[in-house]
Amino acid sequence: MGSVRAIQGERDLSPVAEKRRPSGVGTVTAVFLLVLPLLLLFIFFGDQAVASIAHYPVWQRMKSQSTFALFLQASTHRSQGTGLCFMPPLFVPQIAGSGNASSSRNPDITTHDHLLGGLLSPEFDAATCLSRYQASKRWKPSPFPVSPYLVEKLRQYEANHRRCGPGTANYREAMAQLMSGRNADHAECKYVVWVPLQGLGNRMLSVVSTFLYALLTGRVLLVHEPPEMQGLFCEPFPGTSWVLPPDFPYTDGFSAHTKESYVNMLANNIVRHDDGDGGGDVSSLPAYVYFHLEQISLRLQNHTFCEEDHRMLDRFNWMVLRSDSYFAVALFLVPMYRGELEQMFPAKGSVFHLLGRYLLHPGNRAWGIMERFYDGYLAGADERVGIQVRVMPFIPITFESMYDQITRCVWEHELLPQVTDTSGPGAMPSNGGRSKVKAVLVVSLKPEYYDKLHSVYYTNATATGEIVTVFQPSHDQDQHTEALAHNERALAEIFLLSYSDRLVTTGFSTFGYVAHSLAGLRPWLLTLPDRNTMRPAEVACVRPASVEPCLHSAPPLVCRASQDTDPVAHVPFLRHCEDVDIGLKLFD
Ligand SMILES: *[C@@H]1O[C@H](CO)[C@@H](O)[C@H](O)[C@H]1NC(C)=O
Ligand SMILES: *[C@@H]1O[C@H](CO)[C@@H](O)[C@H](O)[C@H]1NC(C)=O
Ligand SMILES: *[C@@H]1O[C@H](CO)[C@@H](O)[C@H](O)[C@H]1NC(C)=O
Numbered sequence: 260m261g262s263v264r265a266i267q268g269e270r271d272l273s274p275v276a277e278k279r280r281p282s283g284v285g286t287v288t289a290v291f292l293l294v295l296p297l298l299l300l301f302i303f304f305g306d307q308a309v310a311s312i313a314h315y316p317v318w319q320r321m322k323s324q325s326t327f328a329l330f331l332q333a334s335t336h337r338s339q340g341t342g343l344c345f346m347p348p349l350f351v352p353q354i355a356g357s358g359n360a361s362s363s364r365n366p367d368i369t370t371h372d373h374l375l376g377g378l379l380s381p382e383f384d385a386a387t388c389l390s391r392y393q394a395s396k397r398w399k400p401s402p403f404p405v406s407p408y409l410v411e412k413l414r415q416y417e418a419n420h421r422r423c424g425p426g427t428a429n430y431r432e433a434m435a436q437l438m439s440g441r442n443a444d445h446a447e448c449k450y451v452v453w454v455p456l457q458g459l460g461n462r463m464l465s466v467v468s469t470f471l472y473a474l475l476t477g478r479v480l481l482v483h484e485p486p487e488m489q490g491l492f493c494e495p496f497p498g499t500s501w502v503l504p505p506d507f508p509y510t511d512g513f514s515a516h517t518k519e520s521y522v523n524m525l526a527n528n529i530v531r532h533d534d535g536d537g538g539g540d541v542s543s544l545p546a547y548v549y550f551h552l553e554q555i556s557l558r559l560q561n562h563t564f565c566e567e568d569h570r571m572l573d574r575f576n577w578m579v580l581r582s583d584s585y586f587a588v589a590l591f592l593v594p595m596y597r598g599e600l601e602q603m604f605p606a607k608g609s610v611f612h613l614l615g616r617y618l619l620h621p622g623n624r625a626w627g628i629m630e631r632f633y634d635g636y637l638a639g640a641d642e643r644v645g646i647q648v649r650v651m652p653f654i655p656i657t658f659e660s661m662y663d664q665i666t667r668c669v670w671e672h673e674l675l676p677q678v679t680d681t682s683g684p685g686a687m688p689s690n691g692g693r694s695k696v697k698a699v700l701v702v703s704l705k706p707e708y709y710d711k712l713h714s715v716y717y718t719n720a721t722a723t724g725e726i727v728t729v730f731q732p733s734h735d736q737d738q739h740t741e742a743l744a745h746n747e748r749a750l751a752e753i754f755l756l757s758y759s760d761r762l763v764t765t766g767f768s769t770f771g772y773v774a775h776s777l778a779g780l781r782p783w784l785l786t787l788p789d790r791n792t793m794r795p796a797e798v799a800c801v802r803p804a805s806v807e808p809c810l811h812s813a814p815p816l817v818c819r820a821s822q823d824t825d826p827v828a829h830v831p832f833l834r835h836c837e838d839v840d841i842g843l844k845l846f847d
């Protein structure tokens with residue numbers, strides 16, 4: 260690897276500083292009352308923006324300055340306000356990547372929105388999970404406002420999880436009911452148990468989807484953590500745990516053939532889809548239902564996202580869910596959820612971005628890996644370009660073709676400068692200053708893309724005189740989902756990618772989806788080779804319509820009707836994915 264650049268003096272906050280929180284509601288109320296008249300003015304700009312402000316931890320930034328002066332400043336200098344970087348995301352949703360106010364240079368908690376616009380609860384001890392309040396320090400300001408309704412739902416969810424979570428009397432009662440073999444009549448608490456499937460990217464997509472499902476249905480989300488996931492993520496809900504207790508009996512052997520699968524219960528007349536509206540006796544239902552949402556040939560099963568099925572599924576107190584898919588998108592196809600979803604996500608293209616940032620906090624081991632690498636190799640650069648290369652086993656493409664496609668993409672779109680054929684000194688910066696340094700972070704299971712890029716930029720000068728440094732944190736060769744250390748490195752690298760200023764990711768890769776969506780960046784998506792000829796695509800890379808992940812496997816919408824329909828034709832905020840023709844994706 261090349262020389263490690265000097266680390267800028269950015270150190271982490273002490274746990275003590277992290278814990279310092281507004282001491283009482285009084286301060287909040289006072290600030291809010293002062294701001295109120297101006298807030299009312301802003302109602303004309305949309306009540307959403309105003310309400311977002313009302314929920315925003317404004318007081319943290321307003322301690323030493325006059326509220327009115329700040330507000331006036333905020334409305335006139337939207338883009339460069341010093342202590343006011345919270346304003347632009349609320350009023351002028353910016354395309355991430357266009358701003359240059361680097362949060363990484365500014366570790367001070369008074370300027371870094373560690374609660375993500377109210378998304379995160381302030382109730383945690385920061386030291387137990389360093390990433391929770393520090394992850395956002397290196398992200399660009401989010402391009403999406405957080406709706407106050409979403410914040411309210413999250414706080415309600417957290418309260419319910421505390422009431423029903425492991426260790427509570429409610430949980431013991433629900434377990435007793437489960438073991439009795441029958442569904443309960445009037446249960447206090449309902450649960451969805453998430454069981455992992457496939458690699459880390461798929462798991463992150465499906466657990467976020469399951470959490471959204473839990474939010475919509477009032478269920479408590481519990482995750483089964485096999486050894487390779489232990490401590491990989493922090494607890495996301497304060498004062499309780501989301502880890503499924505080890506004595507839970509049903510975590511293994513689930514498949515489409517499981518007899519407790521909802522679709523099999525339908526086929527075997529254990530349940531009827533039209534019983535959801537009150538017919539039948541809920542206590543005669545089986546003790547739990549298994550919801551199988553694994554994609555098979557890029558489709559989910561029939562009868563998984565129809566309204567009547569969801570009414571029926573609702574009647575089970577216990578659900579075990581196993582999925583490899585970003586099925587959050589499919590929840591938008593169920594009319595009974597639409598109203599809630601619209602209120603939670605005024606911007607449809609922000610679902611994973613917001614929920615992922617809310618839910619997925621790397622544990623301290625993964626975080627340490629991320630931090631050492633970022634501070635050692637990337638922090639000092641003027642710009643960071645992430646390149647994620649995933650060669651799918653089922654889409655064989657030669658190294659030369661893939662490398663050629665990557666360089667076409669980064670050169671055509673001027674993400675990186677071209678090289679000249681001299682190894683002598685390059686062009687001098689016209690302003691006489693030092694050369695700009697672009698750091699390239701290559702994330703790949705294979706070392707050869709890094710090797711070649713590194714040697715090209717190491718050997719030759721660039722046409723612009725910029726210096727391009729190239730780094731790769733690890734190259735495990737093969738995916739090892741079963742190994743905790745492998746998953747920790749992979750998670751660290753997802754976050755490293757998410758701290759890029761610009762991102763190149765590989766089409767179809769769930770790993771890439773998670774990285775750019777957490778970042779809030781629309782990547783340059785490397786297109787897949789032609790399926791018939793296996794020749795590299797003519798267009799090297801495309802810009803997706805939103806930062807959302809793609810649901811590769813659309814659910815059939817035949818339901819009880821005979822005709823399957825393409826939801827894209829009926830739902831204005833859905834489109835097919837840039838990289839998977841049949842896939843579905845949210846956008847605005
Ligand atoms: C942001 O960019 C503008 C113009 O490109 C420049 O004048 C300003 O100093 C930059 N600010 C920071 C914080 O880098
Ligand atoms: C789903 O439903 C359609 C239409 O009824 C049918 O053609 C198809 O075979 C079904 N798929 C499965 C896996 O049952
Ligand atoms: C740059 O360096 C590599 C060797 O690392 C070499 O193969 C290549 O031809 C050089 N020149 C250009 C224009 O890429």
Ligand SMILES: [Mg+2]
Binds near residue numbers: 457458459461769
């Ligand atoms: Mg995958």
